[in-house]
Amino acid sequence: MPPSSRKISNIIVATTFLAIIATSAWYALKQIELQTRARSKNALQTVLLTTQEALHIWISQRKLGTAELARNETLVNLTQTLLTDMMNKRNTTKTVAAIRDVLDPRLALNGDRGFYILSARGDNIASMHDAEIGKINQISLQRKEYITDAFKGASTFIPAIKIDEPSIYTAAPVKNIAGNVIAVLVIQINPKRQFTRITQLGRIGESGETYAFDEHGTLISESRFDAQLRSIGLIDPDSRGILSIRITDPGGNLLSGYTPTTTSSEQPLTRMAKDAIAGHAGYDISGYRDYRGVEVFGAWLWDKALGFGLTTEIDANEALQPFYETRKAIIIMILLSLFLASTFVFISRRKLD
Secondary structure, three states: HHHHHHHOOOHHHHHHHHHHHHHHHHHHHHHHHHHHHHHHHHHHHHHHHHHHHHHHHHHHHHHHHHHHHHOOOHHHHHHHHHHHEEEEEEEOOOHHHHHEEEHHHHHEEEEEEEEEEOOOHHHHHHHOHHHHHOEEHHHHOOOHHHHHHHOOOOOOEEEEEEHHHHHHEEEEEOOOOOOOOEEEEOOOOEEOOOOHHHHHHOOOOOOEEEEOOOOOOOEEOOOOHHHHHHHHHOOOOOOOOOOOOOOOOOOOOOOHHOOOOOOHHHOOOOOHHHHHHHOOOOEEEEEEEEOOEEEEEEEEEEEOOOOEEEEEEEEEHHOOHHHHHHHHHHHHHHHHHHHHHHHHHHHHHHHHH
């Protein structure tokens, strides 16, 4: 074979070799990326459903506990006495104090913040604090449907609202001896004790977060990113994300210095929040912006029984980190192959020359 033909042959062999390597590498990288995204989806959905189940169990226990308290014979009698005293315009101080004596030990046991006993009009007839008695209860104003259900005889869980501080609640009917609902007992629960603790256990990696939100897209559990939210000005220096953050897409990564052109109230809900509030369960492993503007992968659902949405998210960069590392190794391998092939062609040409 003439030298020129050998040169061409060697170049063809080297080029074919590189083409095969490149094609194989591209295919392998594509499969690895798909598998990495699929594993992220499975992990997100598993954590989401596990957290949902844990919340159901805990909330059921708290509702049962509140219903048991509402059936306490001493509490029922005191509530009946309180209503009678109010109707006859008698002083209720001693009766309220006696109710506190019944409830205080149970509140202390669970680390709860307080209680309310509500009349059918929705005002406080007993409370931890004298200043609240006689006033319309804020739950009756902000979450009236839950109090209505309680007066119909149901024990209910009430998602977070802010009266003096962010709290969640359970409510149960207080019934007289005839079985008629005469009032509603509401227990004010510190969300940090168990609710947020359960959601925070649903974390994946360094950036994963599981959180709850209401029908308006408002964050109703503690954010793991409070420090970041303060640093970018989404919340005040002495504030927390719970009940302060609306789950909207700011349009860019706030952590990277992006400045939104609209206020939070004008921004659209994130892809996740919009879909969940519409009542859908879903996932996104292509990537969407969260309330910090960071691209994330997520899985979500709307829990009709609990009355709020739940999502588990992780920064897309962290989720794809195994793929990025593999891609880097393969690129290095391709470059090495290119160097070896080039060396082979160069040596072959020198020998033929």
